[in-house]
Amino acid sequence: MPAIEAHHLYKVFGRKGREGVKRLQAGADTTELKKAGLTPAVIDASFTVEEGEIFVVMGLSGSGKSTLIRMINGLHPPTAGHVKLHGENITAATGKDLRRLRRERISMVFQHFALFPHRSVIDNAAYGLETQGVAKEERRRRAHEALELCGLTGWDEHLPSELSGGMQQRVGLARALAADTDILLMDEAFSALDPLIRRDMQDQLIELQQKLGKTILFITHDLNEAMRIGDRIAMMRNGRIVQIGTAEEILTDPANDYVAQFVADVDRTRVLTAASVMEPPVAVLGAEQGPRTAHKLMREHQISALFVTGRDRSLKGYVTEDEVGKHLEQKDITSLLKPVPDVARVTPDTSLADLFGPAAETPAIAVVDDAGRLSGVIPRITLLSALAAYAEADSEIETAAAAEPLTDQTKEAVRG
Numbered sequence: 001m002p003a004i005e006a007h008h009l010y011k012v013f014g015r016k017g018r019e020g021v022k023r024l025q026a027g028a029d030t031t032e033l034k035k036a037g038l039t040p041a042v043i044d045a046s047f048t049v050e051e052g053e054i055f056v057v058m059g060l061s062g063s064g065k066s067t068l069i070r071m072i073n074g075l076h077p078p079t080a081g082h083v084k085l086h087g088e089n090i091t092a093a094t095g096k097d098l099r100r101l102r103r104e105r106i107s108m109v110f111q112h113f114a115l116f117p118h119r120s121v122i123d124n125a126a127y128g129l130e131t132q133g134v135a136k137e138e139r140r141r142r143a144h145e146a147l148e149l150c151g152l153t154g155w156d157e158h159l160p161s162e163l164s165g166g167m168q169q170r171v172g173l174a175r176a177l178a179a180d181t182d183i184l185l186m187d188e189a190f191s192a193l194d195p196l197i198r199r200d201m202q203d204q205l206i207e208l209q210q211k212l213g214k215t216i217l218f219i220t221h222d223l224n225e226a227m228r229i230g231d232r233i234a235m236m237r238n239g240r241i242v243q244i245g246t247a248e249e250i251l252t253d254p255a256n257d258y259v260a261q262f263v264a265d266v267d268r269t270r271v272l273t274a275a276s277v278m279e280p281p282v283a284v285l286g287a288e289q290g291p292r293t294a295h296k297l298m299r300e301h302q303i304s305a306l307f308v309t310g311r312d313r314s315l316k317g318y319v320t321e322d323e324v325g326k327h328l329e330q331k332d333i334t335s336l337l338k339p340v341p342d343v344a345r346v347t348p349d350t351s352l353a354d355l356f357g358p359a360a361e362t363p364a365i366a367v368v369d370d371a372g373r374l375s376g377v378i379p380r381i382t383l384l385s386a387l388a389a390y391a392e393a394d395s396e397i398e399t400a401a402a403a404e405p406l407t408d409q410t411k412e413a414v415r416g
Helices: 017-025 032-036 065-072 095-105 121-125 127-131 138-150 167-180 195-212 223-231 245-250 257-261 289-299 323-327 352-361 382-404 408-415
Strands: 004-013 039-051 054-058 080-085 106-109 182-188 215-218 232-239 239-244 284-285 306-308 315-320 365-369 372-377
Touching: 004 017, 004 065, 017 032, 032 039, 039 054, 039 065, 039 080, 039 239, 054 195, 065 182, 065 215, 080 182, 121 127, 121 167, 127 138, 127 167, 127 232, 138 167, 138 195, 167 195, 182 223, 195 215, 195 223, 215 223, 215 352, 223 245, 232 257, 232 352, 239 245, 239 257, 245 289, 245 306, 257 365, 284 289, 289 306, 306 372, 315 323, 352 382, 372 382
Parallel strands: 054 215, 054 232, 106 182, 182 215, 284 306
Antiparallel strands: 004 039, 004 080, 232 239, 306 315, 365 372
16 A cells, blocks of 8 residues: 555635645646636645655745645645555544644654754754653653664754754754654755755755655755655656656656656766666576587677576676687686676666776676666667767757757756
């Protein structure tokens, strides 16, 4: 069951919002509604967020992303549609049930810290537990643990004014973690920080999510931030979700010209990964096979080296044509094995930018999973061909953008 389910959400501000929804469903555009005194903020938004996922909603100012997150936590009732949290309909909840769902399911991290200046760091971190009625000793213990997780050991009794902006945001994050809810909603949480601190906070968020397995819905206007932290990204424009996908899917298969132009300035080598360019090995030698089999495979496929794997596909090393040719009478390949250098072993999520060094030192890179099993290979020529193809695609997008240039606002969002 998904952690969050949003079904055909609409939010139309104005006295006759439901009528506005009907008009939108019938094909009316937002300009028509605005003339009638209605403001469509979110239009037919549907998505799910799986447990343990970082789902990023990306959009410029006025795209509807902040209104969307307020419908997820029940602050804005949808004009139409509904939201479920772990199967419970928060849209239909009222009074005590709504407060219970917010208290037990959702924690918020805000852009501007929202700390109490007169309270100590630990009391700020414990505030959510205080509102839940947790005893003082227990809430301080949990708040202290959350502060340690966020790298604030030793700052418990300080005031927020004694902390830097990045540290204050860590307190806000610790407060959300201390509440121990399943879902974190983060509304432009790092936007007020300078770029270096923002990147540090992004790293910490990814690390915490891997450690704790929280479900995170993250709102941002910064495309690079979205692509760096999001497992999946929903891109919004004028109240509508125009595409949902991984960073790689959005880069390589944009849904429309708007998305294509939006991502044109993104450094693809920092977003795309080894998994996007790896290919099955032309041939692989089993560790139980001998030099004659290796020699036959290399002659058939006209290659000068072979990766060797165990029965479970674990990478054991490689053999070369020269060594195999000298020892054809041997039954065992083990003595001919050479270890694959660390530089030539990468994981599927290694960025393309990090493959340039290994590609310069080895003709083929081995892509292995967490268990050390061979997932694919990246010959040097394959990497170079992929980069050339991306460069050609970028050139086509730039040509299209020249006819309809991106606004300064969009360019600023790409730069972050």
